[in-house]
Structure formats: C-alpha cells, structure tokens
Amino acid sequence: MDNENNILEVRNLQVNFKTYAGDVKAIRNVSFDLRKGETLAIVGESGSGKSVTTRTIMGLNASNADIASGSIMYKGQDLLKKSEKEMEGIRGQDIAEIFQDPMTSLDPTMKIGRQIAEPLMVHKGMKKDKAWAQALEMMKLVGITDAESRINDYPHQFSGGMRQRIVIAIALINYPEVLIADEPTTALDVTIQAQILNLMKELQDKISTSIIFITHDLGVVAGMADRVAVMYAGKIVEYGTVDEIFYNPKHPYTWGLLSSMPTLDSSGDELPSIPGTPPDLLDPPTGDAFAARNAYALKIDTEQEPPFFKVSDTHYAATWLLHPDAPKVTPPAQIVERQEKYAKMQQALARAQQTTGPVEEEEEQQ
Amino acid sequence: MDYENAEKILEVKHLKQYFNVGKSDEVHAVDDISFDIYKGETFGLVGESGSGKTTTGRAIIHLYEPTSGEILFDGKNVDSFTSKQEKRDFRQEMQMIFQDPYASLNPRMKVKDIVAEGIDINHLAKDDDDRTKQVEDLLETVGLNKDHSSRYPHEFSGGQRQRIGIARALAVKPKFVIADEPISALDVSIQAQVVNLMKKLQREQGLTYLFIAHDLSMVKYISDRIGVMHYGRMLEIADSDEIYAHPLHDYTKSLLSAVPVPDPEFERARQEIAYDGGQENDGKERHLVEIAPRHWVRAADDEIDMYTQRAHEASLIHD
Numbered sequence: 001m002d003n004e005n006n007i008l009e010v011r012n013l014q015v016n017f018k019t020y021a022g023d024v025k026a027i028r029n030v031s032f033d034l035r036k037g038e039t040l041a042i043v044g045e046s047g048s049g050k051s052v053t054t055r056t057i058m059g060l061n062a063s064n065a066d067i068a069s070g071s072i073m074y075k076g077q078d079l080l081k082k083s084e085k086e087m088e089g090i091r092g093q094d095i096a097e098i099f100q101d102p103m104t105s106l107d108p109t110m111k112i113g114r115q116i117a118e119p120l121m122v123h124k125g126m127k128k129d130k131a132w133a134q135a136l137e138m139m140k141l142v143g144i145t146d147a148e149s150r151i152n153d154y155p156h157q158f159s160g161g162m163r164q165r166i167v168i169a170i171a172l173i174n175y176p177e178v179l180i181a182d183e184p185t186t187a188l189d190v191t192i193q194a195q196i197l198n199l200m201k202e203l204q205d206k207i208s209t210s211i212i213f214i215t216h217d218l219g220v221v222a223g224m225a226d227r228v229a230v231m232y233a234g235k236i237v238e239y240g241t242v243d244e245i246f247y248n249p250k251h252p253y254t255w256g257l258l259s260s261m262p263t264l265d266s267s268g269d270e271l272p273s274i275p276g277t278p279p280d281l282l283d284p285p286t287g288d289a290f291a292a293r294n295a296y297a298l299k300i301d302t303e304q305e306p307p308f309f310k311v312s313d314t315h316y317a318a319t320w321l322l323h324p325d326a327p328k329v330t331p332p333a334q335i336v337e338r339q340e341k342y343a344k345m346q347q348a349l350a351r352a353q354q355t356t357g358p359v360e361e362e363e364e365q366q
Numbered sequence: 367m368d369y370e371n372a373e374k375i376l377e378v379k380h381l382k383q384y385f386n387v388g389k390s391d392e393v394h395a396v397d398d399i400s401f402d403i404y405k406g407e408t409f410g411l412v413g414e415s416g417s418g419k420t421t422t423g424r425a426i427i428h429l430y431e432p433t434s435g436e437i438l439f440d441g442k443n444v445d446s447f448t449s450k451q452e453k454r455d456f457r458q459e460m461q462m463i464f465q466d467p468y469a470s471l472n473p474r475m476k477v478k479d480i481v482a483e484g485i486d487i488n489h490l491a492k493d494d495d496d497r498t499k500q501v502e503d504l505l506e507t508v509g510l511n512k513d514h515s516s517r518y519p520h521e522f523s524g525g526q527r528q529r530i531g532i533a534r535a536l537a538v539k540p541k542f543v544i545a546d547e548p549i550s551a552l553d554v555s556i557q558a559q560v561v562n563l564m565k566k567l568q569r570e571q572g573l574t575y576l577f578i579a580h581d582l583s584m585v586k587y588i589s590d591r592i593g594v595m596h597y598g599r600m601l602e603i604a605d606s607d608e609i610y611a612h613p614l615h616d617y618t619k620s621l622l623s624a625v626p627v628p629d630p631e632f633e634r635a636r637q638e639i640a641y642d643g644g645q646e647n648d649g650k651e652r653h654l655v656e657i658a659p660r661h662w663v664r665a666a667d668d669e670i671d672m673y674t675q676r677a678h679e680a681s682l683i684h685d
Contacts (some may be wrong), residue, residue: 045553046524158414189414189580194624194638216554219583219626223633240631260558262587263627270565271587273558277523345631 006208007177008034008057012081015049015056023066025281026052028234030070034178035278039204039211039244041221043257047278053231054180056080057212058097059087063073068363074178093123096171100183106155113139113151116169122175137167141206143199168199175207182214197224199245222246227314230254233279240315247342249335250309250313250317252296259334272332274280288320296321296329367590369660372404374441375542376426379623381435381635383418383425395421397598398435400654408568408575410589410606412582412621418598419578423544426576427460439542445676458488461535465547467527471519477530478515481505484538489606504528504533508563525556534572546578561588582625586610591660597646600654604661612680614673617641658682 003009015027027049033039036232042050045219055061057072057079072079073096082090091097096119099105107115116138117131125136132151142165155163164184168295171179181200184191197220203213213224221228222242229239238251249255256274277295279285285292291301298320300306320326330336383396396418402408415421426430428444437444439460447453460670461484464470478501482491492498503514508529519527528548535543545564549557561584567573581584585592593603594617602615613619618671620641627633646652650666656668657663658677665673677683 045555141579190582190624190626191621191638191641193415193626197626198638217626218554218628219633221638222628222630223626246630247626257554259629260555262558271562272560273562274555275559277525277556341631 005035006033006034007074008212009073010057010091011051011070011071011073012069013053015052015061016066016068017062018064018066019282022282024209025284026065026234027056028281028284028354030234032236032239033241034210034212035227036210036228037204037208039213039224041213041215041228042231043215043218043221043223043228045216045278046282047233047281048231049234050231051182054097054182054212054214057178058091058180059084062090070323075342077079078179089123092119092176093173093174094176095178095180096174097180097182098164098167098184101187102160102167103187104340105167106163107245108155111152111154112158112166115155116166116173119170135169135173138173141167141170142166143195144169149276160188160346161195164188164196165199166193168196168203172207172209176209178212179204179209180212180214183216184213185220186215186217193220200224216308218246218257219239230257233284233291234281235318237290237319238315238317240311240317243342243345244312244315247338248311249288250311250315250322251319252294252321252331253290254317255331255335256293258331258338274333280340288318298326326335367404367407369404372407373538374402375404375439376576377438378402378422378426379436379438381422381425381437382433383421383430384433384657387584394598396425399595399598399600400435401593401600401603403574403576405541405574406568406572407576408588410585410592410662411576411578411595412580412585412592413595414580414621416597417595419595420546423462423546423576423578427462427544428456431665443517451618454488458484458538458598459540459544460544461538461540463528463543463545463548465534467524467531468551470531471527473519476516476518477522480519480530481515481533481537484534488538490499490538493508500537501533504537507536507567508533509559523556524552525559528552528560529563532560532567536567539571541574542574544576544578547580548577549584550579550581557584562662564588574590582622583627594621597643599646599664601646601664603654604658608661608682611681614657614661614676614680616645617643 011031013027013030013123030053035145044050046241066085067080113135120126120131120134136147136151139151144150144162144165158166185196188196215221215317225242227241228245229236232253238249238254245254251328259272260274262271274293279289287303288301288306291297300320306318306320308316308318311314321329379400381396381399385393385395411419411422426437444456447456470513481504482497483503485491485497485500491500501515505512506516510526510529549560552560558580559595563586568575577585577588589606591603592606592609594601596617602609603620609618610622613622620639623639652664652666654662655670657673663673
C-alpha cells in the first residue's frame with residue numbers, strides 16, 4: 001500500500017465488456033484511494049462507470065466483463081487476484097454493499113431476521129440463536145421500531161424506507177471495513193432519504209467504516225462526502241475534498257454538473273445545461289471524451305488526452321485548461337459565485353489561524 | 367405570470383378518488399382536493415410517494431372515474447362529455463408526458479408513427495406529405511433530427527426518448543399538458559435540457575402545464591405556483607417563490623428542510639424539521655383557507671389565527 005491511511009487503493013483499472021458490437025470500454029484507467037474512516041463520493045451520469053467500478057471491487061461484474069489491467073489493493077492483497085471462493089469470504093465480511101433498490105435487494109420469501117443474521121452464520125459460523133440475537137441488536141441500531149416483533153416479518157410488510165434500513169442492517173452486521181453504497185437513497189422520498197443519510201452518518205461514527213458513496217445527486221454528495229471523485233465516460237476527471245469540488249471546481253464537466261442543477265434559490269428563464277449526450281464507449285473519442293459537449297474545449301482536447309493537473313495537494317483535475325499555456329477562461333456565473341464564496345471562506349480561515357496561532361491541519365485537508 | 371387578468375383553464379372541485387370502495391382495503395388516494403390552474407401558467411404538484419399527486423393527474427385527464435367532485439376544463443365538466451367527438455376533442459386539448467421514457471414508447475413502432483398517432487386519430491393531416499411534414503417539424507421543435515423519424519425507440523437515449531414523448535404530446539396541438547415526473551428518469555445534465563425545452567415550448571405555444579414531481583428544486587424552477595400534497599390532501603398552495611421562502615404549513619416546512627442542497631457549508635448546518643402526520647387526523651374539519659393573498663393553507667377554524675400569525679411574521683400580510 002502506498003499510504004498506511006488507505007484502506008483501499010485502486011490503480012490503473014481498465015474494464016471492458018465484450019458485446020456483439022465490440023468491446024465497451026466501461027472503465028478507462030481509473031485510480032483512486034479510499035482512506036480509513038472517510039466517505040468518498042463518486043458522482044457521474046449513468047454510463048460513466050461508477051457502478052462498474054464498485055462492482056469490480058466487489059467481484060460482482062457480469063460474465064462478459066474483462067478486467068484488462070489494474071489492481072485493487074485491500075490490506076496488502078490484490079482483490080483482482082483472488083479466486084471466486086476467496087472473494088466470497090471477503091464480500092459481506094470485509095467489504096459490504098448497500099444496493100439502490102430496497103424492493104429487489106431483499107429475498108421476498110425469507111424472514112428479515114434470517115436475512116440479517118445470515119452473514120453472521122455464513123462468515124462467522126455463528127449458531128442461529130446467537131446470530132438472531134445480534135440481528136435484533138442491529139435492527140434496533142438502524143432504527144427499526146418494535147424490532148422484537150418485526151424480526152419474523154417478511155420484506156413486503158415494510159415500507160421502502162424501512163426496507164432500506166434492513167438492507168443497511170444486513171450490510172453492517174459484520175462491521176465491514178469498507179461499505180459501498182450505490183445510490184442508496186435514490187428510490188426514496190426526500191424525507192425518508194434524509195433519515196437514511198443521517199442514519200448512515202451516525203453508524204459510520206459508531207463502527208468506523210469507510211464508505212464509497214455512489215450517487216448522481218450532488219445535494220446528497222455535499223452532505224455526505226469528505227472527498228469527491230467526478231467520473232465521466234469511464235474516467236475520473238476531477239477529484240478533491242468536498243469543499244474543493246463544490247466551491248473551486250476546475251473541470252468544465254464539473255462546472256456543467258453543478259450549474260445544471262437548480263438550487264432552491266435559482267430562477268431565470270434558461271437553466272444552464274450540458275448540450276449533447278455522453279460518448280459511445282464502444283469507440284471512445286480520442287483526446288478528452290468531454291470535448292464534444294464542452295463549450296470551453298481547446299483544440300488539443302480533440303487530439304490528446306489531458307493528464308491530471310495539480311490544483312492543491314488534495315485536488316486534481318484532468319483538463320487542459322489548467323495547463324500553464326492554456327488561455328484563461330471565465331467559468332459559468334454560478335461557478336464564479338461558488339469560487340468567490342470559497343475565496344471568502346479561505347480568507348476567514350487564514351484570519352482565524354492568524355489570531356489563534358497555527359492550528360492543526362484542517363480536517364478536510366486530510 | 368399576471369394573475370389579475372388570468373383566466374382559469376382548469377378547476378378541480380372537491381375531487382375524491384377512492385379505490386376498492388366498500389372493501390376492507392379501501393384507499394382514499396385523493397381526498398377532497400380543490401384547486402384551479404390558470405391559462406399559460408405552470409402549476410407544480412409536489413408530494414411524497416403515496417401522496418396522491420399522480421392519481422390527481424390521472425383523474426384530471428379522465429383516466430379514472432372520480433368517486434365524487436368535479437373537474438371543469440375550459441368551464442365544461444369533464445365527466446359530462448358523452449359524444450365521441452366531445453371526448454376526442456378533450457383528449458386532443460389535454461395531453462400527457464409520462465415518467466418513464468423507456469416504457470411509454472411502443473418499441474415496435476417507428477418514431478414517425480409514434481409521433482403521428484394522435485395526428486392520424488384526430489385527422490389533423492391533409493395527406494401523407496402533410497403528415498410527414500408535421501412530424502418532421504415536431505421533431506425539430508423538440509431538438510431532434512428529421513432523419514430520426516424512421517428509427518425505433520431503442521435507438522435513442524433516455525433524454526431523446528423523452529423528447530419523442532414531448533413531440534407526441536404536442537402533435538395534436540394541446541392547450542394543457544400534464545407532465546408526470548417527466549425528468550426523474552433522466553441524468554442531471556439531460557434534465558436541464560428537457561426542462562429548458564418545456565419552458566421554451568410553453569413560451570412559444572402558450573401551453574399550460576401541470577408539472578408533477580418529487581424533485582422540489584426542479585419543480586420550483588419550472589413552476590409559477592405550487593401545490594403540496596400529503597396523504598391525498600392538498601395542504602398548501604402558493605406562488606413557488608413564496609412557498610419556498612415562507613412555507614406556512616408544518617408539512618411543507620418539513621419537506622423543504624429535507625431537500626439536499628449542492629452546497630457543503632449549507633449541508634453541514636442543515637437542520638431537518640420533523641413532521642407528525644398525526645395532526646392531520648385528529649378529526650377536526652379542515653379546508654383550504656386563503657391566509658395571505660393567493661397563499662392557501664389547509665386549516666381548521668381554530669388554526670386560522672396561528673397561520674395568519676405566521677404569515678404576519680413572514681411579512682406576507684400587512685395591516
């Protein structure tokens with residue numbers, strides 16, 4: 001492992017899907033770290049490769065997936081070199097996942113107590129009585145009311161929000177080191193979503209797990225993430241701390257994503273939108289895959305792929321606009337506003353540091 | 367939107383839509399709601415799943431027989447249409463855009479036939495050339511290419527399919543369009559495209575929209591006025607800026623407090639407001655009361671003072 005604070009290190013991952021039409025290059029050279037105890041959000045549109053990334057970590061890809069290169073280091077071992085049998089020991093034990101749809105990720109014919117207790121019996125060889133007792137504790141922890149009487153109920157007897165709590169209970173019962181949450185609240189109403197997100201934060205503190213949070217909802221990201229990676233067309237195009245991505249974004253795709261979401265106080269006739277559609281990954285374009293939809297595209301974007309440019313120690317973006325020779329451009333108005341806010345926050349921080357003397361490194365700069 | 371001289375296009379009066387009436391599992395999906403929609407405006411209907419917002423939309427376009435109550439469209443009771451021609455005219459004037467662009471287009475039909483179905487049924491094309499021309503114009507209006515007309519739905523992305531659905535709705539030149547979660551199946555960057563298209567079409571063709579959605583920030587963006595539904599009841603109706611800035615009903619406050627905002631600083635400080643649904647079911651008789659100008663809240667007689675007080679504090683009324 002490059003860094004002992006990392007629990008997971010993904011390096012140069014490339015995943016292709018073999019189809020009749022040819023190879024779909026779903027993940028095109030993705031690298032990232034997951035730090036101990038943090039929440040890393042991966043955001044992007046459908047088809048950007050965020051779910052394929054986590055499914056590759058879990059070893060749950062479809063049979064036509066071909067992992068062309070890369071490594072996924074977990075506790076000094078490469079998960080990609082594990083056999084299916086070994087992965088079975090890791091899934092649900094070390095690395096667990098909360099899936100998007102609570103309606104389909106539970107077994108409708110099995111009592112929920114058994115579904116929650118199952119990982120304990122499978123991974124730890126626990127006896128039924130003991131496992132059910134722990135399942136009951138976990139049900140209370142995730143806020144299922146009247147757990148004693150409900151442990152014998154079936155999934156259809158619960159509401160969507162309660163079902164997602166059950167899914168979370170199953171994922172957390174073994175206190176996993178890494179929790180992957182793939183759009184865990186997308187199917188839920190906003191008030192229920194707020195409850196589930198609060199629950200996840202609370203439980204993260206309690207059992208100190210590291211979370212990879214996949215979502216397309218930037219509002220949820222702002223509230224949940226410590227760090228954010230933005231994916232587009234099978235690549236990470238920008239990553240940084242949550243403040244850096246929301247207040248000082250550098251990649252035009254991040255600009256587009258942030259400005260095309262109306263906030264509760266935005267108004268006006270035209271919502272800024274990203275024109276066009278994402279590229280076909282059967283035949284990814286040369287250069288920057290976002291160039292065709294990018295109002296700020298340079299000539300070099302269609303010829304050569306941009307490398308990551310460093311913005312800060314924690315913030316990198318793959319866009320030629322950061323090259324020293326690139327022309328200076330003005331981002332969309334909403335982004336300029338965000339950057340101004342960021343500048344003020346930084347100034348306030350600097351002032352606070354001057355008055356109180358040097359403080360420990362800021363929490364989000366970790 | 368100028369409401370001084372605005373004309374009502376739709377009046378919903380005491381609409382009740384019950385299912386399984388008389389059985390043990392009787393559901394009051396919509397329970398005595400009343401509201402009006404004015405010509406040229408966008409009325410947003412928000413609420414959580416099960417609140418009855420979709421049922422309301424479907425009852426308005428007469429996919430259901432209402433259990434009781436009246437729906438007046440252009441002053442005429444929708445339920446009173448008896449002749450085939452009257453019903454056909456109504457269906458031409460009121461159209462719907464559906465949520466799921468994958469399920470709402472027939473996979474065996476070419477785009478031109480999907481879009482032209484309404485044109486054919488209502489005999490709106492003089493001849494084949496006219497039909498082709500109308501279809502091509504419609505595709506262009508919604509930002510597609512006329513070459514797309516001989517393709518099948520599976521050849522399109524979600525956003526493009528939703529554009530086809532919009533073209534189909536516009537083909538019969540409706541006055542009133544019900545859009546039921548038209549963008550919730552689309553990606554963020556595509557949502558903005560479709561919303562911009564809907565706004566442009568409204569400006570150009572003077573359309574009236576009933577926009578049903580659970581995404582509160584998008585609803586606020588597109589709507590002139592908003593109605594908040596919960597448990598089949600309408601709890602609050604007001605101009606969209608006002609309802610977001612100064613919600614009066616506890617449920618609206620709770621709903622708005624739960625909306626995640628793409629701003630980390632705001633999120634770190636966010637406080638959710640809990641709502642106890644029990645207070646609606648305490649047996650008191652409640653109805654919508656105009657607490658401030660064009661700001662309606664569902665209240666019992668002894669709650670009116672409290673809401674009036676809240677409106678005063680928010681400077682919605684002065685005396």
